[in-house]
Amino acid sequence: MLDATIVGLGLEGITREPTASARVLAARAVLAAAADAGLPCESIDGLLVCRSGGATEADLGLELQRTLSLRDLRLLQVSYAEGASAIANIQLAAMAVSHGMASAVACVFADAPLTPGRTGRQAFAQRKAAAGLDSLRYAAGLFGGAGLFSLPTRRYIDRYGASPEDFGAVAVTTRGWAGLNPLATFRQPLTMEQYLASKFIAEPLRLYDCAAPVNGAVAVIVTRSDRAAHLARPPIHILGMGQGHPGELDQAGGDRGLHSGAAAARATAFRMAGVDLSDIDFCQFYDAFTLLTLTALEAYGFCDPGEAGAFIRSGATAPGGALPVNTGGGHLSGFYLQGMTPVAEAVIQLRGDAGERSCPRRDIGLVTNEGGQLDHHANLVLSRQRRAA
Amino acid sequence: MTQPLPIADELSRPFFEALCVGTVQLQACNTCGAWQLGRELCWKCRSEDLAWRPSGGRGRVHAFTWMHAVFSPAFAALAPYAVAQVELDEGPRLLGLINADAATLKLGLRVKVVAVEMGPGAFAPVFEIVGETEQ
Numbered sequence: 001m002l003d004a005t006i007v008g009l010g011l012e013g014i015t016r017e018p019t020a021s022a023r024v025l026a027a028r029a030v031l032a033a034a035a036d037a038g039l040p041c042e043s044i045d046g047l048l049v050c051r052s053g054g055a056t057e058a059d060l061g062l063e064l065q066r067t068l069s070l071r072d073l074r075l076l077q078v079s080y081a082e083g084a085s086a087i088a089n090i091q092l093a094a095m096a097v098s099h100g101m102a103s104a105v106a107c108v109f110a111d112a113p114l115t116p117g118r119t120g121r122q123a124f125a126q127r128k129a130a131a132g133l134d135s136l137r138y139a140a141g142l143f144g145g146a147g148l149f150s151l152p153t154r155r156y157i158d159r160y161g162a163s164p165e166d167f168g169a170v171a172v173t174t175r176g177w178a179g180l181n182p183l184a185t186f187r188q189p190l191t192m193e194q195y196l197a198s199k200f201i202a203e204p205l206r207l208y209d210c211a212a213p214v215n216g217a218v219a220v221i222v223t224r225s226d227r228a229a230h231l232a233r234p235p236i237h238i239l240g241m242g243q244g245h246p247g248e249l250d251q252a253g254g255d256r257g258l259h260s261g262a263a264a265a266r267a268t269a270f271r272m273a274g275v276d277l278s279d280i281d282f283c284q285f286y287d288a289f290t291l292l293t294l295t296a297l298e299a300y301g302f303c304d305p306g307e308a309g310a311f312i313r314s315g316a317t318a319p320g321g322a323l324p325v326n327t328g329g330g331h332l333s334g335f336y337l338q339g340m341t342p343v344a345e346a347v348i349q350l351r352g353d354a355g356e357r358s359c360p361r362r363d364i365g366l367v368t369n370e371g372g373q374l375d376h377h378a379n380l381v382l383s384r385q386r387r388a389a
Numbered sequence: 390m391t392q393p394l395p396i397a398d399e400l401s402r403p404f405f406e407a408l409c410v411g412t413v414q415l416q417a418c419n420t421c422g423a424w425q426l427g428r429e430l431c432w433k434c435r436s437e438d439l440a441w442r443p444s445g446g447r448g449r450v451h452a453f454t455w456m457h458a459v460f461s462p463a464f465a466a467l468a469p470y471a472v473a474q475v476e477l478d479e480g481p482r483l484l485g486l487i488n489a490d491a492a493t494l495k496l497g498l499r500v501k502v503v504a505v506e507m508g509p510g511a512f513a514p515v516f517e518i519v520g521e522t523e524q
Contacts, residue, residue, distance in 0.1 A: 122460075132398035133427040139395040139513040140486045142472045143460035150454035151474055158496050203455035249432055251425065252480040257452075378501070 002272065004094030005228040005235035006382070008037030008221030009347045014335045016185060018116050019215040022051065022060040026110035027067045029217035037221045038232030039104060041068070044221070046075030046105030048093055050085035052113065052338060054123070060110055075102040082371030083286055084243070085109070086218075086339025087378035091241045093222035103223060110217030111339040120213040133330060146210045149289040150202035156291060157204060159258070159306070164204070166309025168195040170290035171208040172333060173181075178329025180319065180357035185214060186333040209290040211331035218340035220347065225386055236350045239253045239364070240273025240381040242266065246374070260370065261277025261377035262299035273364075273381040277301055280381075281361040282349060283323065284342030286370040287330040293317075296368060297325070324359045339369040343380070350384050390462040395512040401427050403441040408504040408512035413444040415479055424479035446502040447519070448477035453487060453494055473516050475500055487516040494518075 010032030013019045020028075026049070034041050037089060047070060051060040061078050075096050081088045086109045091103035113123035130138055142148065156162055172192055188194060198207040228235035244261020248254045270276060277300070285296040293309040300327035302323060303311045311317070317325035328334045328345035346365045347352050354362075367380045391428055397405035404426065407414035416425050420436035424444075430437055453473040460464045473487035487500065499520040504512045 077425040100409040116404065132401040134406070135393070135396045136484050136513060138393035138461075139507055139511075140472045140484050141393075141456055141464040141467070141470060142454070142484060143456070146458070147454060147456060147460075147472070151452035154454060154496070155452050200455065200469070203457060205454075250474075250482040251432060252476055252482075298499075299434075 001092060001098070001226050002238065002240075003098045004222055004238045005225050006090075006220050006238070006347055007220075007223050007228045007231045007233060007235050008033035008039065009344060010219040011034055011183065011344060012110075012217040014183060014185070014214055014216035014337070016114065016212070016214055019112055022055055022110040022112040022217070023064055023067055025112060025215065025217035026064055026108045026219070029110060030068060030106045030108050033106060033219040033221045036233060039221060041070070043104050044070055044106050045073055046077070046093060046096055046102035047073055048089035048105060048107045048368060049078045050080065050089055050109050050339070051078070052111040053082060054113060055111065059112070064108070074103060081376045081378065083288070083338050084369040084371035084376040084378040086343060087367065087369040087380055088243065090220065090222060090238070090338070090343065091240040091243070091378065091382060094238045094241065097222055097224045103227060105222045106219055107222060108217060108219040108365070109337060111217040111337060113213045114215050116332075117140035123213050125133055144202070144203050146286060149178035149257075149291060150205045152373065153204050153209075153289070153291045155258060156294070162294075162306065162309050164196060165192065166294065166315065167204070167209055167290040168192050168310040169309060170287070170293045171195050173312055174287065174293070174326050174330045175333045176318055177327050177357060178333035180355070181328045181334060184329040184334045185212065186329070192319070205289065211288045214335045214337065216335060216337050218337050218344050220287055220343060220375035234351055234384065236347050237383045237386045238380055239275065239383050239387050240271070241269030242272070242379055244377040248375070256375070257373045258295065260295055260299045260374040262296060262368065262379070265377045265379045266300050269379050269381050274387060275381055279364050280323075280366045281364050282327060282359045282364045283325045283368070284328075285326055285330070285348045285368050286339065286342055287326055287332055288336060290332065292370055293325065293330070295374065296370070300366070319357065327354065327357050327359060339378075342367045342369070346380075346382050373383050392508055393461065394508040395513045396511070400429070405512065409510065411504050413446040413477075413502050413514070414441045415444045415477070415481055416440070417442045424481060426481035426483070445478050448475045448483075448500060450487070450494070450496050450498045450500060451476040451482055452496065455491065475502070475516055476497070483514055485516055487515040487518070489518055507524065
């Protein structure tokens, strides 16, 4: 049976300015997470690393063990499931500590796309070594995640008749939460008028539909609950977890970009956790683009397909609403540290450290990661309480 | 900044060679007949017995975007420009620039593939609208 808790959280150097390298940021975040847990660094016996798709093994990889002078690890791996990597690592850590393969596992993500003289857009425009059919994307000028995600966003609009205000509601609501989060990158209020007047990046995606790059790192420490009982901070229990990988093809009949693995991952995780939708007090979704908040609400069943825009416009996901979503400002207004952003906010909420943005009910939270063009989904059901046996 | 050019790899070389002479070639499965592009195994029956065959070079707009932001200086003079994902009549989907104006571009439009030389010997598919929404 799964017996795993998050006992330490380290956030390091989240900024729109150039910083130390991703590996140094990752090292600092692991040290911060261990200190937060009240664990000496020497007790870490597992290290699970993930990095941005644009980064390389030289930027951040297995070498992090030596950077941190960690000896005799029992678990060490770099994982890659695109945007789902961070939760995939935490899931592996949870299984490892449950079965005694390791006892204290650090999971870390770091990214440092911003360097002196390189803007965010240049960072995102950077091409991977693309050859073959992949090179057609760049030859056609389809750059960045914004270019890619504008295509399914167009199809969502066409399929459901979604309005610009549906997407604007995501951006405006998320910014409302960010205003309550001292860690958030963009905290000044955003109005629907400002959203609608903002420039197009890849139409229909406007500026505020897209997350902006930051440098930074997040680490968590995972242990079993018996170990957690003796540590500095209240443990956050992993009740359930799942993944879903639809494998949609770029062929006739394929629904890549709109069909998420969320429904499959939900079934696995909710069964494991013994919860249903009504038990979920808040959601922290992977929201690099506004479309992802809409598709997550629908895929999990909080709304019918095509209804998420109206749901958000009703205020349901905003501060004071019935289902708080992305309460730290998400990727859009908080900080874009990929799969770790929603994890960090869930831990902060469940610990009761969220200050004026605290959710009124915060016993059970849903955390999701979404990778690729909705190709890779992973989730966690987190709780302040261990599940009753 | 140079124009990002299409680059053939082993899996796609016949596709790019066909574009150089103005035609479109796709893979057809010798076992089940399914069409595809740039794959090792047939998507439908997983056979490795695949052959390159001519496509009609026509399809419909599956998705499109207007790129406004200039991520690469090579596209600065073009922005905003339209990029389409076209579903060929045989089934595979293909990305390329599309010649269109903002008032008329929509999902479902019929298009044909035109091979355009983006750099010396480097051809990419560009889409021309040939008709109205799906018949």
